[in-house]
Amino acid sequence: MTVKPEWLRVKAPQWQRVGDVKEILRGLALNTVCEEASCPNIGECFHAGTATFLIMGPTCTRACPYCDINFEKKPKELDPTEPTRLSEAVLHMKLNHVVITSVNRDDLPDGGASQFVHCIESIRKVSPQTTIEVLIPDLCGNWQALKIILSAQPEVLNHNTETVPRLYKRVRPQGNYKLTLDLLQTSRQIAPHIYIKSGIMVGLGETDAEVRNCMQELRAVGCDILTIGQYLQPTSKHLQVDNFVAPEKFATWQAFGEKLGFLQVVSSPLTRSSYHAEQVRKLIEQHPRNL
Template sequence: MVVKPEWLRVKAPQWERVGSVKEILRDLELNTVCEEASCPNIGECFNAGTATFLIMGPACTRACPYCDIDFEKKPKALDPTEPTRLAEAVRRMNLNHVVITSVNRDDLPDGGASQFVRCIEGIRAVSPKTTIELLIPDLCGNWDALATILSASPEVLNHNTETIPRLYRRVRPQGDYARSLELLQKVQELNPHVYTKSGIMVGLGETDEEVRETMRDLRASNCDILTIGQYLQPTQKHLDVKDFVTPEQFDAWREYGESIGFLQVVSTPLTRSSYHAEQVRALMEQYPR
């Protein structure tokens, strides 16, 4: 049995507040990536009154061996009430910043782009001051679908690269490293007012230089914000953890990322894509577009 190091242990949350968030999610029949992907920060985020909403799910059309989201069920037709229910959750939770992600929906012609737009429109109708961050799949390289999403002008567009090129075939067998970089590059071309973001996992056997090379590739693709976090094996069926990266190494990557021009690098063992995502509001004030 692999024993997690001390720096990966999380504090027990105050379940009273956690229960309040869960009650809202259950009442409105909404999914979160916090629950579906077994995020280690779920207690902290729910306790703080936040969550990362998972739309068009929970069934995914891809079977990435690092991810705990269900891929064995058949995806359902899009629910036209989902954007309204999501907007109501944002209102009830009084969110200043909301993160919306989705499962891969390769079965849909636009990859679910239109549903992302409807969610943005729904939120802005009831909470116009809330900033919106989307974490989207690669849309199978459908840049018209990407343009549809960007026409709604989310403040932040996130697409995770997840890992280094050498490990892509094993970690993201249905993904493509070059395609993910191209998506980030296209965001700036289609809507230069949107902040771009990406994230990678470590602990899967990559080297320090390979991580730095990926960081340089992302920066060359006009990625503004980067998250780096430790991969944790959800179940025995998933990829093994090759090593637990020290907090000092995460600090070194953060410093390197800042030195090559990222506006923000969040790099800690427990960092996930939307961890402390609301900090981007201060970033937008510092670097307005």
């Protein structure tokens, strides 16, 4: 694996707070994408008392070559107690903003949409002031399943684009760039009031022109919030990093995105889709939308 440049080295976290968060998660038998996907920001986020909950996991029905989550054709059946345990964690951690994501569950008719709804409803009961962001899979293009999730009225609907269209076959072979854009656009049409979010990784061989074109297409389908971060190879078995993008380039993409009209562009080497997700709550307060 390639040696990381200085700007990608993270500070050691304060392990007492990290341990406290892990204790809550283990006690409630919950998974986080922070741990399962080997996120480099786990120390900072856990120290701040935030986490992105991974439901319906921890194994995934897709084997994307960039992702560190384990693959399994037939994962375990859904756990009906998971929504309750998740809401208990939100309450214990006193979260103002929570991110709920999931593995791909292509084995389920609705892709797991009903489980997202149960989790949202459970959180609303115990912590109605908490804003909710859902980071969903493509649902295999099942827009009825998408309507089910949106009917629960999460404040933010996030679906990651991951990379530019030319690299999809190599990076996201079971995904489809057009389907991703369609999902985001359909979400905007179904729920005009919702905040639409997406994210892309760089350092996989894309060109600056391709990144800018992708940003333009995301904005054109109604995406409000965009994250751009450096791809890091989880293990030697995963896709190799093509190049490490300098922080200055991320700054130019942020400025370009702001000119395009995104409400928020978070662009830096260590940015991940849910990194500093609590900032979304501030965005919602600054740009309120009526139901």
